[in-house]
Amino acid sequence: MNKPLRRIAIFCGLLILALLVRTNWLQFVEAEELNTHDRNRRVLIERYASERGNIIVDGKPITGSAKTDDTDFAFKRTYVNGPMWAPVTGYASQAFGANQIENLEDGILTGNSDQLFFDRTMGMFTGDKKKGGNVVTTLSGAAQQAAFKGLGSKKGAVAAIEPKTGKILALASTPSYDPSSFAGYGASDEKMWNALEKDKDKPKLNRALREVYPPGSTFKVVTAAAALEHGVVKDIDADTDTPEPWKIPLSTQPMKNHASGCENASLNQAMKVSCNSVFAKLGDEVSRDKMVETAGKFGFNTEQFIPVRTSVAAYDKTMDRGGNALSSIGQYNTTATPLQMAMVTAAIANDGKLMKPYMIDQLEAPNLDVIEKTEPQEMSRPVSQENAQLLQKMMENVVDNGTGGNAKISGVKVGGKTGTAENGFNNKGTPYAWFISYAKTGDGSPVAVAVVVEDSEARGGDISGGGLAAPIAKAVMKAVLDKK
């Protein structure tokens, strides 16, 4: 009877072996996949298991972490002045996940990042409770405050950059939302979330980074830069031979001017009063591909990572001559995010050198040791120094004598450009009032800003850009200047 017994022994051995193989498969081969599975609540539990690190502006946290008596999540995210900072922080919700910095730097904030391995190991010996590290941003509380207050109840966005470094100083978007309102996973959180999702004004949309608007006349500075860089215009005060009316190529339509005095206007003059005909003609003369090249150097047609991803600002690479002419004045297929227009302004204010925009200055361990610091980085040189200074001269002329008068700040040189973009089918949609500007002191430019306001009253010329958006830009610039 022993022979079959031995065979049964082998059979039983095989059963155990199958289990051993299976457990290796599950816990070694598939472990990573299971640990990151969408259904795995451990990811969330881990995220809220210990006190979450903070996002810091001007040395003060704009986030917090509150102890809860929940069985799953020990802590809950709180926000200081949530609606104002939401475009910077994003949200971290127990029920609805996280986005922006809260998501991108989750490893640091939870303390699970490999960069914090040493701290965790030390904590095991010292018995310290695990804590998240901090994310120190480049933002300026005063500038953000000015931007958010300036936008007020209007729909719009502001992006401000320090031209020398690319540091983002302000990033506001209205209407906004309070990320604290759905940080948990209870019924009220769900109600709040659903209400925000359904809201027609899209409060959760980060308009400064993720909404693309036609940039309208503010794009004319890019066209002017292209005309100078590619030698189409050599003297900004020379006549441009523009007839009035000027016909759009491949079309019988004349290019409408809202301003007067555009016939044969010089580039400087055309910038001052914002002549559509002059810039459309210049864009046509520069040609589509060269326009694409210059716009590309300013950051168009690529996503930016600051490190939050932005939407792509577009300058169409395949359109016909007529389209190119219209696009040169910031209409037709041209779109831009407020951040993109701030980058254009910053590049010009920084004498032609575009710095890569970033909003995370440094990452700190829980004991405040710096783990990683972002160094300013040159992104491209869209225009030469001379041409940049010519552009500055023209933009300063806009503020001193032209449509941008509302942005004047006494004692400081301010350059700007207004814009009103038409929108929608037959231009029936809400128009956008734009203003881009920079301020300049003795030692370079400390701030470049782009403001967009979605406003139904913004019709008829560039007055609205100057009227609605310029005061906000001015307040932001002043906030930065006053801190210096």
Add this chain to the structure above:
Amino acid sequence: MSVVTNTTTIGAIDAPSRRNTELMLLGFAVAVPVLAYINVGLALDGKLPTGVLGYGLGLGLLAAVAHLVVRKFAKYADPLLLPLAVLLNGLGLVMIWRLDQSPRLIQRAERAFGAFTPDAPKQMLYSAIGIALFVGVLLLLKDHRILQRYTYISMALALILLMLPMFFPARNGAKIWISLGPINIQPGEFAKIIIAIFFSGYLMVKRDALALASRRVMGLYLPRGRDLGPILVVWAMSILILVFETDLGTSLLFFGLFVIMLYVATERTSWIVFGLLMSAAGAVGVATFERHVQQRVDFWLNPFADETWAQSEQIGQALMSFGAGGTLGTGLGQGNSDLIMFAANSDFILSSFGEELGLAGMMAFLMIYGLIVERGVRTALAARDPFGKLLAIGLSGAFAIQVFVVAGGVMGLIPLTGMTMPFVAAGGSSVIANWALIAILIRISDTARRPAPAPAPSPDAEMTQVVRP
């Protein structure tokens, strides 16, 4: 007897009893769970748990009683079986106690039943009853061959035990319970042992008929029609359990047990082929119309699908639990295996071990189960009588199949069935029945290794003394 009078040639040398080996191993088997208990307390509260003395003394006492009884009444028994069982039982208690302190499970119980009652004290009581039964078996069953007398009574008893749950309401989708007031018994666990006794007795008598009277067809020995009767009855019974009690595990266990024992008794491979064909036919047949079985298969194939998740998260949660454990585990008390919620400390307790002890712990666990089976098979090999051989292989085979079916189900290797991991899972029937199983194996191994009694000194001994020159 004196050395001088010992003139026999066999069985003279006293085989080592190995009781001291057992005692030493028992020391480890008690120490390891006590350390685990302390570990859980430190991880959960940051201080030495207050119950550690009670727990250590309780487990130690149970182990000591069992050991002393074995030392006295089964001197030559296998030295590994008892320590392995104590180790599993002890670790099971630790894990149940750990899950008793899970806020998630407490909250769930309070929401569902209004109050939460910890399972660990109950399990300690069941373990004590289990050890008592173990002691009882060793005291009363002086020789396992006595069981042979109860072959047909066993059959009747097993049938009754298996049929009874049909008349009780289903609990959690499976009719495997007898509810008598506050006491719930899972008769399948006991039936496993009783039916092994019946098969052993029956097959020992019929093995020659089943083995020899067969026709050879295409290289296989096919049994005669009339010999097919009993196997068909067992098969039908398994199918009935599956259909009426919707209990896949028990059904699989009994049929597997029968095929193994039939094969060992007759040494005919044809029975295995026959058995596999019949179980395949039965399983496929039932699965085509039994929704419960189909559902189990669906859950197994798509553990993370939306439809599965809406009905039962268990398998998916268990798989993620194992994944979360990784190679070395999160450490006792530090995992989130309680996310499984329902049956976290019974059917799914293995995933808690998987998460908190990791791959390393799981391998050790499975090896412990493997060792118990191996000692059982070794006992079968060593047994001197066919009944003992059959019973030992039947019990260890059933044990192996149960471990495979439960662990395989929890780990997503095969569809999940409602059975419990021997010794570690919370539940009285399981732990008590398995202690009885170990007791019987110990009794058989004792009989197998016991040296043959020396023949009584013959009155003629004087006559054959060597005459010294």
